[in-house]
Amino acid sequence: MTNAAPISETDLHALVDDQLTPERAAEVEAWLAGRPDKAAEIANWRRQNEALDALFGPVASEAVPTRLDPHLMARSPARPRIAWTRLAAAAVVLLAIGGGIGWFGRSYTLPSSSDELITAAIEAHALYVREKRHAVEVAASDRDHLVSWLSNRVERPITPPDLAADGFNLVGGRLLPGYEDATNGPAAQLMYENAAAERVTVFITAALDDRSSTYEFLTRKALDAFYWANDRITCTVVGDLPEDQMKAVARKVYQQLTWRPDGGGA
Amino acid sequence: MDFLxxxxxxxxxxxxYARALTRNAxxxxxLVQDCLERAIRKRNLFTPTGPVQAWLFRILINIWRNDLRFERRRGDQIPIDSLIAEPSVAPAQPGRIALSEMSRAIDRLPDDQREALLLVVLExxxxxxAASALGIPDGTLMSRLGRARATLRMSTGTADEPRLRSIK
Structure with missing residues (x-):
């Protein structure tokens, strides 16, 4: 080790992880030869590696179940994921009984209204986002009708936010039940899609009874939901975009639905 | 199809990797199915600057973290397989760490250290x-790796000399 670079912690890790060139590995070994304490530590690290490999290594040689064959998965894109099946089944039940007890809320002693709304928004997203022909009830091409119909039913002026700057165009919308105890009436779901066929939904209801302002960003299963409420509306933006993109879109929706005293009314 | x-x-x-993270087959x-479905759906978002493999690990880890966050909020208990049960595993040989001991030690590691260690050692x-799959700087990866190994050493060996286990 006359003119070798000093030995760092990273070198020691790289030695046991086989990430050094043979020359450097030899230098590190030589360095260790004069340091029994350090050498004992490195020996223990190696045994850790062996133990981990013995514990889990064999899994990689097991036969792979067909449900994990990417070729089959790519060929049947409509096949629901396990998680989706669960969500969709829950959504069907919820819709059938008009909201019922939130599937996600089962572990809470008293699910809050906002929690019920977020649940409803996520389930509605999961249910309709996979649809191709029936993704929406009224298409964006019939925008005037869409706006007046949803605004009348939700009893709030609903102007679909413009998300074109983020690459998302309005597909259309549909009317949905809110949840069982909803005194705030039904919900409007607006669906957006980008060129990559990724979809984001915006779930809007009239304000909850308490009319409180609140906001929340949360993730359930693989879906992100951005929820906020003010004294006029509640809104939940749902999607599974990369986090930054999701937040940017949610922010746009928020800005457009809140800061428009004439149009948005929210 | 190349990508597939x-x-x-x-x-x-x-x-x-998923088995080591979840301990439940x-x-x-x-978890892998969720990861693959998401990867296939988002394939157009994948820019081949690095190996597909690291990208897949990143997706899998993100889904796993989301699941954990959600479950911990709900207070779910996740059953752990008895796959590590003694009989299926060869008894420790002299100079080796008993696998059951290692298995328990891994469970006690903080999530971030476990994720890092398994990516490097197992995968x-x-x-x-590994750092890019975890979305962290290289230096952070090294410190997690260092902490994981130090913790495992504490629980599977003594400070100055590895604990030798002769026969079970």
Whole structure:
């Protein structure tokens, strides 16, 4: 080790992880030869590696179940994921009984209204986002009708936010039940899609009874939901975009639905 | 299809990693399935600046973290397989760490250290690949790796000399 670079912690890790060139590995070994304490530590690290490999290594040689064959998965894109099946089944039940007890809320002693709304928004997203022909009830091409119909039913002026700057165009919308105890009436779901066929939904209801302002960003299963409420509306933006993109879109929706005293009314 | 072939080639490694993270075979495969479906759906978002493998690990880890966050909020208990049960595993040989002991020690590691250690040791990712799969700087990866190994050493060996286990 006359003119070798000093030995760092990273070198020691790289030695046991086989990430050094043979020359450097030899230098590190030589360095260790004069340091029994350090050498004992490195020996223990190696045994850790062996133990981990013995514990889990064999899994990689097991036969792979067909449900994990990417070729089959790519060929049947409509096949629901396990998680989706669960969500969709829950959504069907919820819709059938008009909201019922939130599937996600089962572990809470008293699910809050906002929690019920977020649940409803996520389930509605999961249910309709996979649809191709029936993704929406009224298409964006019939925008005037869409706006007046949803605004009348939700009893709030609903102007679909413009998300074109983020690459998302309005597909259309549909009317949905809110949840069982909803005194705030039904919900409007607006669906957006980008060129990559990724979809984001915006779930809007009239304000909850308490009319409180609140906001929340949360993730359930693989879906992100951005929820906020003010004294006029509640809104939940749902999607599974990369986090930054999701937040940017949610922010746009928020800005457009809140800061428009004439149009948005929210 | 190139892309799908590459994914397919990574599935055994993803299953291994998922099994080590979840400690439950069914749950591990659910996690891998979620990961593959998302990867296939988002394939156009994948820019081939690095290996598909690291990207897949990144997706899998993100889904796993989301699941954990959600479950911990709900207070779910996740059953751990008895796959590590003694009889199925060879008894420790002299100079080796007992596997049951290692198994318990891994469970007690903080999530971030476990994720890092398994990516490097079990999956053989380079430090840089592992760091990018975890979305952290290389230096952070090294410190997690260091802490994980120090903790495991405390629980599987004595400070100055590795604990030797002769026969079970």
């Amino acid at each position: 072939d590459e994914i397919e080639a990574t599935v055994p490694a993803l299953r291994r 069914d749950r591990a495969d659910d 053989g990712l380079s430090y840089h690949e």
